[in-house]
Amino acid sequence: MRDIFVLTEADLRKFISLNLDIVDVVERAFLALASGKVVMPPILSMDLPDAHGEVDVKTAYIPGFDGFAIKVSPGFFNNPKIGLPSLNGLMILFSAKTGLVDALLLDNGYLTDIRTAAAGAVAARHLAPPHVETAGVLGTGVQARLQIAAAHLVRPFSKVLVWGRNAENAAACARDIAANLSIEAVAVADPAEVVRKSQLVVTTTPARDPVLKADWLHPGLHITAMGADQGGKNEIDPAAILAADLFACDRVSQSETVGELQTARKAGFPADRMPPELGEIIARTKTGRSKDDQVTICDLTGTGAQDTAIATYALLAAKKADIGTIIKA
Amino acid sequence: MRDIFVLTEADLRKFISLNLDIVDVVERAFLALASGKVVMPPILSMDLPDAHGEVDVKTAYIPGFDGFAIKVSPGFFNNPKIGLPSLNGLMILFSAKTGLVDALLLDNGYLTDIRTAAAGAVAARHLAPPHVETAGVLGTGVQARLQIAAAHLVRPFSKVLVWGRNAENAAACARDIAANLSIEAVAVADPAEVVRKSQLVVTTTPARDPVLKADWLHPGLHITAMGADQGGKNEIDPAAILAADLFACDRVSQSETVGELQTARKAGFPADRMPPELGEIIARTKTGRSKDDQVTICDLTGTGAQDTAIATYALLAAKKADIGTIIKA
Numbered sequence: 001m002r003d004i005f006v007l008t009e010a011d012l013r014k015f016i017s018l019n020l021d022i023v024d025v026v027e028r029a030f031l032a033l034a035s036g037k038v039v040m041p042p043i044l045s046m047d048l049p050d051a052h053g054e055v056d057v058k059t060a061y062i063p064g065f066d067g068f069a070i071k072v073s074p075g076f077f078n079n080p081k082i083g084l085p086s087l088n089g090l091m092i093l094f095s096a097k098t099g100l101v102d103a104l105l106l107d108n109g110y111l112t113d114i115r116t117a118a119a120g121a122v123a124a125r126h127l128a129p130p131h132v133e134t135a136g137v138l139g140t141g142v143q144a145r146l147q148i149a150a151a152h153l154v155r156p157f158s159k160v161l162v163w164g165r166n167a168e169n170a171a172a173c174a175r176d177i178a179a180n181l182s183i184e185a186v187a188v189a190d191p192a193e194v195v196r197k198s199q200l201v202v203t204t205t206p207a208r209d210p211v212l213k214a215d216w217l218h219p220g221l222h223i224t225a226m227g228a229d230q231g232g233k234n235e236i237d238p239a240a241i242l243a244a245d246l247f248a249c250d251r252v253s254q255s256e257t258v259g260e261l262q263t264a265r266k267a268g269f270p271a272d273r274m275p276p277e278l279g280e281i282i283a284r285t286k287t288g289r290s291k292d293d294q295v296t297i298c299d300l301t302g303t304g305a306q307d308t309a310i311a312t313y314a315l316l317a318a319k320k321a322d323i324g325t326i327i328k329a
Numbered sequence: 330m331r332d333i334f335v336l337t338e339a340d341l342r343k344f345i346s347l348n349l350d351i352v353d354v355v356e357r358a359f360l361a362l363a364s365g366k367v368v369m370p371p372i373l374s375m376d377l378p379d380a381h382g383e384v385d386v387k388t389a390y391i392p393g394f395d396g397f398a399i400k401v402s403p404g405f406f407n408n409p410k411i412g413l414p415s416l417n418g419l420m421i422l423f424s425a426k427t428g429l430v431d432a433l434l435l436d437n438g439y440l441t442d443i444r445t446a447a448a449g450a451v452a453a454r455h456l457a458p459p460h461v462e463t464a465g466v467l468g469t470g471v472q473a474r475l476q477i478a479a480a481h482l483v484r485p486f487s488k489v490l491v492w493g494r495n496a497e498n499a500a501a502c503a504r505d506i507a508a509n510l511s512i513e514a515v516a517v518a519d520p521a522e523v524v525r526k527s528q529l530v531v532t533t534t535p536a537r538d539p540v541l542k543a544d545w546l547h548p549g550l551h552i553t554a555m556g557a558d559q560g561g562k563n564e565i566d567p568a569a570i571l572a573a574d575l576f577a578c579d580r581v582s583q584s585e586t587v588g589e590l591q592t593a594r595k596a597g598f599p600a601d602r603m604p605p606e607l608g609e610i611i612a613r614t615k616t617g618r619s620k621d622d623q624v625t626i627c628d629l630t631g632t633g634a635q636d637t638a639i640a641t642y643a644l645l646a647a648k649k650a651d652i653g654t655i656i657k658a
Contacts, residue, residue, distance in 0.1 A: 004435065006335075008658040044373035048390050048397075053428050057386055057399065061377050068377075070386065072399050072421060074428030088428055090421070092401060099382050099403030099417055104433060106333065106658040325656065329337040329435040 005103040006325045007318050009110050015321045016314055018114055018146060020153055023125070026118040027282060029309035030250070032062045034279030040304050043254070052077045054230075060304030067093045067102055069311035071304065073112065085109075093311045101329070103315045115310040116302060117146035119250065119278075120202055120224050123298040125154040126281050127248065127289050128200045128222035132157045136194035138211050138235070139204030140164035140173040143226060147202040148177050148185075151224075160185035161194040192216045195223075203227055203235040210263075214239035219293035226300040228259045236260050236297060238267030245294035246287075248276045254301040261299065334432040335654045336647050338439050344650045345643055347443055347475060349482055352454070355447040356611060358638035359579070361391045363608030369633050371582070381406045383559075389633030396422045396431055398640035400633065402441065414438075422640045430658070432644045444639040445631060446475035448579065448607075449531055449553050452627040454483040455610050456577065456618050457529045457551040461486045465523035467540050467564075468533030469493035469502040472555060476531040477506050477514075480553075489514035490523040521545045524552075532556055532564040539592075543568035548622035555629040557588045565589050565626060567596030574623035575616075577605045579632050589628040 016022075032038050040060035047054050053076040061068045073089040080086060091111060093103040105111060124132075132155040137144045140162065148160055160177050162185060164170035170187035178185035188194050195201050195216040205211050205227045212223065214237045223244075227235045241247050241264040249255035252274055256265060265271060276286035278298060289296050318324045345351075361367050369389035376383050382405040390397045402418040409415060418441065420434040434440060453461075461484040466473045469491065477489055489506050491514060493499035499516035507514035517523050524530050524545040534540050534556045541552065543566045552573075556564045570576050570593040578584035581603055585594060594600060605615035607627060618625050647653045 001339075006656060008656065010330075010658075039375055039377060041373055041375045044370055044386055044388070046368055046370045046388060046390060048368060048425070050392055051390075051425060051428075055388070055397075055399070055423070055428065057373055057388070059373070059375060059384070059386070061375060061380075063379055068384075070384070070401050072423075074423055076426070076428035079427055082427075084427055084429070088430070090430055092419070092421075094384070094401075094403055096377070096380060097405070098408055098411075098413055099380075099384065099405035100413070101417070101419055101435065106430065106656070108658070327335060327337065327435070327654065329339075329437075 001328045002100060004101050004327045004329050005315060005318060006106065006327055007103065007314065008106045009108045011323050012105065012107050012110055012314060014323055015317055016114060018117055018150055022114060022310065022313065023118045023121040023150065023153060025309045025313045026115055026306050027122045029062060029305040030122060030279035031282050033303065033305050034277060034283045034285060037063045038305055058304035058307055060308050061096065062305055062308050065308055065312050066096055067312050068096050069093050069307040071307040073109065091307055091311045093315055105311055105314055111310050111314060113142055113146055115306040116143060116226060117150035119300050119306055120147040120226055121150035121154050123224045123278060123300060124151040124200055124222065127296045127298050128155050129220045129292045132199040134159040134161060134198045136161040136198035136201040137204060138163050138191055138194065138201065139227065140166065140169040141204060143204040144173050145176055147204055147226060149180060151200060151202065152181050155200060157200065158183050161188045161198060163188050163191040163194045205235055206233060207235045208232055209234065210237040211235050212240060213237045214243050217243060217295050219295065221295050223297045224300060225260055225297065229301050230258050234260065234263045238264045241297055242268055244297045246289060246296040248278055248281055249299040250278050250301055250303050252277060255299045259299045259301040330657045331429060333430050333656045333658050334644060334647060335435065335656055336432065336643065337435045338437045340652050341434065341436050341439055341643060343652055344646055345443060347446055347478055351443060351639065351642060352447045352450040352479065352482060354638045354642045355444055355635050356451045358391060358634040359451060359608035360611050362632065362634050363606060363612045363614060366392045367634055387633035387636055389637050390425060391634055391637050394637055394641050395425055396641050397425050398422050398636040400636040402438065420636055420640045422644055434640055434643060440639050440643060442471055442475055444635040445472060445555060446479040448629050448635055449476040449555055450479035450483050452553045452607060452629060453480040453529060453551065456625045456627050457484050458549045458621045461528040463488040463490060463527045465490040465527035465530040466533060467492050467520055467523065467530065468556065469495065469498040470533060472533040473502050474505055476533055476555060478509060480529060480531065481510050484529060486529065487512050490517045490527060492517050492520040492523045534564055535562060536564045537561055538563065539566040540564050541569060542566045543572050546572055546624050548624065550624050552626045553629060554589055554626065558630050559587050563589065563592045567593045570626055571597055573626045575618060575625040577607055577610055578628040579607050579630055581606060583630040584628045588630040
């Protein structure tokens, strides 16, 4: 009989929220990825057309971490019709020494939200120009709010511009950001204006046709594209990726299959050109932004390494806070 | 807040044991596989050489089942040195309608043992000669015992011959089988003798070099090979597979990558010859054994469909038996 720690979403929300500690934990995961010692198999993906659903399974083993997480993320898109969220899921944390289950994190996707935003902060920390006055966001969902909060931890901008296809949602998102960060945040009707007036832009949409055009690029801009995470998704005009001074991503193999490199490769991003991964830029084995007036773009598809990092962090923090239920199994 | 059912191995052992109901449930899963409507992605496999470990993730969505399971099976082979079993794992049962977690089955591999044995019974039911007097088993572990118990449910033989590399283990296995089934069971020093004297043989070893030779085949023999489940494993002499009247398997794509077809294809089993899958034989869309004196071989690599079938069955049975813990999450 062993103790298995069970943490529900309600438990996790009591003691896990976005902060610089978590940004640092996720940054370490990217750094480990760049070391070449992480074992991160391709995402297991299952489509369930009968149920209008899909399930993704991600995992990664990071040497030096006590555990490794396996994350299961179902998305069932008929759920809102019956009052349930589309996205759910859980993480299972296994001991990296014995393979025994250490913890069940029944987070309904909450930890994914946090680690995804934290990755945005890591990208902004290493690629955005040092001084950001205005940040922009395309998209108005949970990640629009969290990505801006995360970026603000590393680039304390004073103004936020929000664009979404639905003006009411954009206004609500701007209000929430303003209240959360105590800064000015306004909804803007034209995405071009958001990009042109910002030094840091995050795209957080499920777009299958680009929402950010090459024409809008300007010196001293960093863009983090975190929306694309499936075949067919595409937020950034491939011409923008070709025109940027630097294109980076969290994982090249994932960007090529589920991220922005899907279209960029077709549009002429050379097949033999390996863009730097975020971890390589952190490790300084590849060059990141070298001048303030460059245009940089970073594509985040979401990695199992981030899941292992946040799950390990969450279990330690839960034990410290004495939160959770123990099952003898 | 929803109810998530948690069942530990101790819970499951109270009300789940090998029986004909479970054989039927697993048979339905194979039948569904043959319908072409099951969604079963390739196994996610992660090697952890630093820890002398590996992790497999299997899943399958079967239309008509209320849920689908995702099974995580870690194997950490240094564990016995610290008094822990090498194999562990759990199944997570999700609603097939909403993707929400219905149950956590913390079975440490127990349900896998049962569904694997049940698949052996399904193979024996559809491929063994109708009258089996003597059954043989190569291997002396948990599956040697369970496979013989499962086969006995569908072919009530009166004698069992057991061979293992370690004579003491073989003797212990024979004693356990005799006690469990109240029939004669004896350990035999020569595997050739086991095969030559049996009408039904199950191989349950982790062999990487064949333990069953083509020379030993004789009319009226069925062999189920359940040991190979990874690249490089091989229990059956490829010449035996070429010589048999019928070779079948649970899933061709898996037999080719982790099962007996790995070596058989290289030895001359034509690349364009698609052997029948067990489900196709059950569905009678492909021919199984047509004469009592044929030699048949069935390779079982283990499918996510079996996991979904037994996990669904276990949850229903747990609710009926009022066993388990409920977590509000």
